[in-house]
Structure formats: C-alpha cells, structure tokens
Amino acid sequence: MKRSKRRYLLLQIDSDGAPSQRDFLDAAWGSVTKLYGESGASCASLLLINFDEDTKKALVRVSLDALQPFRASLALITRIADREAAVHVVKVSGTIKSLREKAAR
C-alpha cells in the first residue's frame, strides 16, 4: 500500500494565558471537527508530536491533502481554554528535522 504523504507544522500559539497541551489539542480538534465534521477530521491524520508550554510552540503532523483545510481550521481558533488566542503556522516542512531546529531557536 502506498504511504500517504505528510507535512509537519511548527505552530506558535498567541494567547494571554499559558494553555496546556490538552487545551491546545482540544481547540485544534474542536476547530477541525466543527469545520469539516468527524469524517473530514479523520482524513487529516492529525498528530501532536511536541508541545512546549514555555515557548507556546507546538509541532504537529497532518496529511498533505489536509494541509490547507487544517490551516483554515487553525486560523479559525479564537479561544483556547476560554481565553482569547490565535494559532499561527510558523513553518511547514516535509521532514521533522528542520522544524525541530527551528523550534529550538
């Protein structure tokens, strides 16, 4: 079976508070599910690889086909854990290595 292509995204969370990993995941899944439904969300193959609470950076993996819909879902996040927030895509890469380097900077 042909392996589906994936993209890794480095995300920056912009918020007044310090959201936890669970809060972020709930917001991301909630937004994708609201916009595309459970069937659409399942096609995204969303996986959280790393979350840094101090820098508010997250590293996630999505399938290439779902990259643009996932970006749209992230753009529509306005609240995380009942606090105003925004999620910005810092970088998109086909390999995890370059994103880890960027996240470390």
Next chain:
Amino acid sequence: MKRVFADLHLRLNPNDPAYAARILIKAASLGYGLVAVPISPITHMQDREKIIEICKSVNIDFVSRVNLQARTRDQLMNQLRKLRRKYEVICVSCENRQVARQAAKDRRVDLISFPSVDYSRRFLDKSEAELIHSGLAAWEIDTKPFFLLEGPARTRFISTIRRETSIAKDFEIPLVLSSGVSSELLLRKPREIAALAGLFGLTESSALDSVSKVPVSIVRRNREKLGSGFVAPGITVLKEGNDC
C-alpha cells in the same frame, strides 16, 4: 520574486497610538508589507501622521483609505468628487442597490464591500458583477465574520460568500481579502487568510493573489494616478518648462 502581502482593511484608532503601534508591529511580524488604514475625512492630520510614523518604524507601507457609506447615488458621486484625490484607496460599503450599481460603474471606486451578515443588503448578483467587470473596482471580503460567527450563522455566511465568489469568478472580478479587524489576536498570517479562502472555493494561487497581487496593484495604480506628473495611464509628464 517575493510576494508583498497586503491588508487593505486594518481598523486602527488614531487616537490610541500605543494600541495602533502594537497592532502594526504584529502585522509586520505576521508578514504584511502593506497596510491600508481607514481614516475618516475629519481625522486630524496629526493623528494620521502618527500612524504613518509607526508604519515607517516597523517597515510597513502605509496606505490611506476611506470607507464611503452613501445613501443615494448623488451622495456617492459628491463624496467621490471631494475625496478621490485625497485617498489612495476608496471603498464603498453598499447600503442599497442604487449605490451598489453606481459604485460598480464608477471608475473612481477601488473596492466594493457589502454588509457582512445583513443578507438582504448583499447585492452581488449577475447584473452587479457585469458592471464591476466593466469598471475598475474589486470586491472586498473581510475575514472578520469568519472568526466572530459560530455554528449555523457561520455556515450561512460561508454559503453566501461561496455563491457570490462563484459569480465573481464567472465575471472575472478581482477579489481582495482583507482582515477588517481591530484586535491583535484576530490578525492572521496572509497564508492563513488564503487557506480560509479555500472554504468558499478559491484555489490556493488565486487566494494568494487576493492578499498580495490584487491589492498591491490597486495601490500602485492609484499612486501613479495621484502622482503630480500623471496625464493618463502610461503617460507621465517627465519635464516641463521652456527648455523642453
């Protein structure tokens, strides 16, 4: 060549320079190179200068914009006559069909927008689109309602925009995607705005053009027209006097 990203509708309060500076710094960090701020004709010159200074300090190209909300066709013509040479971008928020038709025909209008959630006053039908196509105006979509609306209200909004986008595509109307926000946390990167456009059927490349190529070309065209040597498109006075 690297794209210059533009937001032609960033609402700033000229009386609160500290907050305006924060929003402009944020816009610069998100990758915007050009920002248009609606400034009312009664705003003091000093307040306007303050915003221009902040834009310079964060390396953003400032564009002056005015939103016209005329009630009648004559009122619109009057406002255009008074303000066209004072602003780089003129947007007409169409309150009724008569004004919408006039705005579409008038070559002094740069952007046409419709009230976001008042569906009875969204006049982008085939006749309107045909008029816009024959003029110079572009259709502006603010992304703010996507963030503020939820549930069935957002679904209806997306559905309306999708229908209107399809008409706009058929008539090759240029489309401009702007934020229309006044809060830091509602600002999004240009590529994220372009991704949102996928919700109403725009392809990635045309969505990216709507946040870069189209708005930048409107500003460039108007700056050329407002320049002192402009005679007609493509004709500019280079030198005048007895020694010519």
